[in-house]
Amino acid sequence: MRIESEKQLRDYRKKLIEADKKLVKKIMVCHGPGCLASGAEKISAEFEKQLKKKRIKGVSIESVKKTGCHSFCEKSPLVAIEPAQVLYTRVQIRDVAEIIEKSVKGDDVIERLVYHDPKTDEAIEKYPDIPFYKHQTRIALRNLGKINACDIDDYIRVGGYDAAVKAVLHMTPDEVIDEVKKANLRGRGGGGFPAGRKWESCRKIEADVRYVVCNGDEGDPGAFMDRAIMEGDPHTVLEGMIIAAYAIGAKDGYIYVREEYPLAVINLQKAIEQAEAIGLLGDNIMGTSFSLRIHINRGAGAFVCGESSALMMSVAGHVGEPRAKYIRSVQKGLYDQPTVLNNVETYSNVPMIISNGADWFTSIGAPKNSGTKAFSLVGKVRHTGLIEVPMGTTLRTIIYDIGGGIQKDRQFKAVQTGGPSGGCLAEQHLDLSVDFDTLTAHGSMMGSGGMIVMDERTCMVDVAKYFLSFLVSESCGKCIPCREGLYQLYKLAIAISEGRGKEEDIARMERLSDHVVVGSLCGLGKSxxxxFLSTVANFRDEYLAHIVDHKCSAGVCKELIKFEVITEKCDGCMACISACAVNAITGKKKQPHIINQELCTKCGACVAACNRDAIAVF
Amino acid sequence: MVSLTINGKVVRAEEGEYLLAVIRRMGIDVPALCQHEAVEPYGGCRLCMVEITKDSWDGWKKYVTSCLYPVEQDLIVTTHSDKVNDLRRGILDLFLARNPETPLIQKLAADYGLTRTSYEAIPEPNDCILCSICTRVCDAMGFSAISMVNRGHGKEVAPPLHQAPPDCVGCLACAQACPTNYITYEDVGNRRTIWNKQFELLVCDKTGRPTITKEFADYLIKNREIPEDYFRIDDASHREELADKMGRITRWSVTEEAK
Amino acid sequence: MNYRFVVKPELCIGCRTCELACSFAHARNGKQGRTRIFALDGGFKDLFVPVTCLQCEDAACAKSCLVNAITRNPETGAMDLDHEKCVRCMACVAACPFGCSLIDEQHELVVKCDLCGGDPACAKFCPTKALEYKPVTVTALRPAI
Incomplete structure (x- = not known):
């Protein structure tokens, strides 16, 4: 069957909904990266195996849906029972039989497996009531956890490809661009450049060939929003690209996915095949003269290839190095042709804008920052996972309401947004609204949406050192300020963390940073x-403590700390002795132990092993 | 044609020209290490940075590499402002940390008042400034035998897998274009070695002097339709042949005329 | 007007003033350049022939240049070599069938006759008019090179 009219799509959807109604219960097993790592595949297989044996009315193997990321990764593996909206967390294979018996066959809820509020220990059965989900608004991630990722029928059933049909059959390209412009959809990859304006300028350039490119090279440490979308809802990316290609007049599209996301590649490939089979992709889409072929390019893992011009170089088969963008890629991009490049999340917003209209989209979010933004909330926060919030939500809401606060109720210290080239925001910034302009104004950036929360046990010099080391090894090396400048910055940061720093080093580093910012070729170097800059701005005292007092208050920088047993607290359980790999701890049972400083490698294993907090870091 | 102001002087330039070309034409000395006329501008050394602004920009200034920035109407360019000079000094400081013993860098740094780097020089420095001229020239020649490999601080110029490059024809363009003579080769008799690859040089039938490599000549014969026998003898012998031919014609015509 | 070198070898006395003139005309940084013209033995007693680039129609030097550094100058008609573009691969030196692309070892350059921008010094200084640079018509009997 090929879909060639709106009516055809509607009729097809009706049929799918009818068929779906026959399934009384659905078991949504999360197949996101976190859950797969904790054995989700075995759980869904177990469900299928057991359901095959049992005969339950209205429930079959079809009921087991291998969905995209449910996003509450901290509690993985996750299983949701629909339509009851019950979410079971940390499900084990041995729980499967019980779930089938009680929740699939019956309508009971297994209290043991649902989410419990960490403070009140109150069980929350339905996931929309869990604070983690309650404060979220989902547009880009709307289908994650709701549909089977590898099934176009599931996508169409929930309204998929409506927008593509509407755009291609009932709108002119200019109308599509106008709608996206009016919605003020800003690039979700971090730059925040209005997508509509980008499309418009690309369309205006005279050329025979234009390209749409999707940036799925998500390289920020700790970020997995785009991965979740590509793996869990690949069709929404395709739909966004179809609309963009129609708007600018492109015949070829490229999705650049990093090699580290094999499942994303497989699912996207399947999605392309499925869409081509029903005439939503390929030649003469929906019977019109509009054709689009989407190709998948796999990146080999260079962080810099997430930069637009480097990405296009890589797609074209060259070394992935950025070029100066005095001539922009909408003019001369991939293969020197006008190119629109947007991020995965940007494309997944497009269908919703076309379906629901620009006014609906601008009603969500903050002024000049309409819509939502997905973040991967990670670090020392209690509930890590994938979240999507309206722009303008405060950091406090994200960290304390959605994230449930800091682990072990420790003190919040900083939150790093925007990936390695973003910045660290401190306590005083917690009430800042999270949007493109505010974050940039305070020395950080939106970035693609990584959000790393740090507590009092995080050393900011060490954080700067870590991200600098990441950038040093990921710099492409084309221009000297980034290649040598970041390297020297990293060397100076090491010196400070090892207590070899001098007071004037901070000023030197600031001057060098200025040269790197002004002098570098691409965004990676410029940011x-x-x-360093954001940590030194917010935590200058900590730098000075390292340099002047040779102290690391967080107890991280090995050269500046020592571990000691607090004799009063130690009950002589010998747990630390067996944990120590270098036999630096001596002592007898029920007598306070002693750490030999000469042997100690400051690995921290003893601190972790001690149940009485009797080992302190000085 | 567009007109723009460079260091206070109004100049005209062709549309699509790059700023550096216009600046150099005016005789202004702006350093650039990764610039070579045979290849597209690269923007790697960042030394050709200049300050640009426009009256309509409300005092906002931008720092751009002039080798890559196309000329624009009413652009106001300053090639040696304090900020630009400071930037160049900062970059040369970084260059000195990487190439402390390279005469080209030392001289340029001295021009900007630097004698030694303020940073820790890298262990085992060499003369490669990673300008990529060699690899770009090799690409422009159509061979692409060598490339930049690795990234960031570990970047270097190398043939594939650090082995004798199969696509190299031994033309020496990379070595000749290298601004710091970092790329070395060896010509002994009619044998040439570059990038650990051995080549046999063609020798002149008459003088026995070596000319270019057999591989390079084969490439030119095949792809550029140069007759094979052009490569048979060297340039001096070619000239002698020409003189000889012209001598014969002259003698013949002079005798004919006398008749 | 079609300017060409008109060579009358029977007038050439082998004084090599042309070579000297060329060398000085192409001096760089205060150092003489390599001459692009040669007064060579014509194969017979006392017969000398001034030999220089013929600015060929279908020039092997330009064809062999992989970076397009050799192009026809529309004003002078000379095949001009752009020293800034040249990567000194020596392809033109090897390819020229008349041996008129040369290596200037002192300046580390590949050089060839550029007609001195339209007014060749060699012809100007030839004492015997064995070498002239002048407009030629098709009826010229002399071999025009």
Missing amino acids: GPNP
Whole structure:
């Protein structure tokens, strides 16, 4: 069957909904990266195996849906029972039989497996009531956890490809661009450039060939929003690209996915085949003269290839190095042709804008920052996972309401947004609204949406050092300020963390940072010193403590700390002795132990092993 | 044609020209290490940075590499402002940390008042400034035998897998274009070695002097339709042949005329 | 007007003033350049022939240049070599069938006759008019090179 009219799509959807109604219960097993790592595949297989044996009315193997990321990764593996909206967390294979018996066959809820509020220990059965989900608004991630990722029928059933049909059959390209412009959809990859304006300028350039490119090279440490979308809802990316290609007049599209996301590649490939089979992709889409072929390019893992011009170089088969963008890629991009490049998340917003209209989209979010933004909330926060919030939500809401606060109720210290080239925001910034302009104004950036929360046990010099080391090894090396400048910055940061720093080093580093910021060729270099600049701006005292007092208050920088047993607290359980790999701890049972400083490698294993907090870091 | 102001002087330039070309034409000395006329501008050394602004920009200034920035109407360019000079000094400081013993860098740094780097020089420095001229020239020649490999601080110029490059024809363009003579080769008799690859040089039938490599000549014969026998003898012998031919014609015509 | 070198070898006395003139005309940084013209033995007693680039129609030097550094100058008609573009691969030196692309070892350049921008010094200084640079018509009997 090929879909060639709106009516055809509607009729097909009706049929799918009818068929779906026959399934009384659905078991949504999360197949996101976190859950797969904790054995989700075995759980869904177990469900299928057991359901095959049992005969339950209205429930079959079809009921087991292998969905995209449910996003509450901290509690993985996750299983949701629909339509009851019950979410079971940390499900084990041995729980499967019980779930089938009680929740699939019956309508009971297994209290043991649902989410419990960490403070009140109150069980929350339905996931929309869980604070983690309650404060979220989902547009880009709307289908994650709701549909089977590898099934176009599931996508169409929930309204998929409506927008593509509407755009291609009932709108002119200019109308599509106008709608996206009016919605003020800003690039979700971090730059925040209005997508509509980008499309418009690309369309205006005279050329025979134009390209749409999707940036799925998500390289920020700790970020997995785009991965979740590509793996869990690939059709929404395709739909966004179809609309963009129609708007600018492109015949070829490229999705650049990093090699580290094999499942994303497989699912996207399947999605392309499925869409081509029903005439939504390929030649003469929906019977019109509009054709689009989407190709998948796999990146080999260079962080810099997430930069637009480097990405296009890589797609074209060259070394992935950025070029100066005095001539922009909408003019001369991939293969020197006008090219629109947007991020995965940007494309997944497009169908919703076309379906629901620009006014609906601008009603969500903050002024000049309409819509939502997905973040991967990670670090020392209690509930890590994938979240999507309206722009303008405060950091406090994200960290304390959605994230449930800091682990072990420790003190919040900083939150790193925007990936390695973003910056660290401190306590005083917690009430800042999270949007493109505010974050940039305070020395960080939106970035693609990584959000790393740090507590009092995180050393900011060490954080700067870590991100600098990341950037040093990921710099492409084309221009000297980034290649040598970041390297020297990293060397100076090491010196400070090892207590070899001098007071004037901070000023030197600031001057060097300025040279790197002004002098570098691409965005990676220009934002490269941010980890240093934002930490030194907010935590200058900590730098000075390292340099002047040779102290690391967080107890991280090995050269500046020592571990000691607090004799009063130690009950002589010998747990630390067996944990120590270098036999630096001596002592007898029920007598306070002693750490030999000469042997101690400051690995921290003893601190972790001690149940009485009797080992302190000085 | 567009007109723009460079260091206070109004100049005209062709549309699509790059700023550096216009600046150089005016005789202004702006350093550039990764610039070579045979290849597209690269923007790697960042030394050709200049300050640009426009009256309509409300005092906002931008720092751009002039080798890559196309000329624009009413652009106001300053090639040696304090900020630009400071930037160049900062970059040369970084260059000195990487190439402390390279005469080209030392001289340029001295021009900007630097004698030694303020940073820790890298262990085992060499003369490669990673300008990529060699690899770009090799690409422009159509061979692409060598490339930049690795990234960031570990970047270097190398043939594939650090082995004798199969696509190299031994033309020496990379070595000749290298601004710091970092790329070395060896010509002994009619044998040439570059990038650990051995080549046999063609020798002149008459003088026995070596000319270019057999591989390079084969490439030119095949792809550029140069007759094979052009490569048979060297340039001096070619000239002698020409003189000889012209001598014969002259003698013949002079005798004919006398008749 | 079609300017060409008109060579009358029977007038050439082998004084090599042309070579000297060329060398000085192409001096760089205060150092003489390599001459692009040669007064060579014509194969017979006392017969000398001034030999220089013929600015060929279908020039092997330009064809062999992989970076397009050799192009026809529309004003002078000379095949001009752009020293800034040249990567000194020596392809033209090897390919020229008349041996008129040369290596200037002192300046580390590949050089060839550029007609001195339209007014060749060699012809100007030839004492015997064995070498002239002048407009030629098709009826010229002399071999025009």
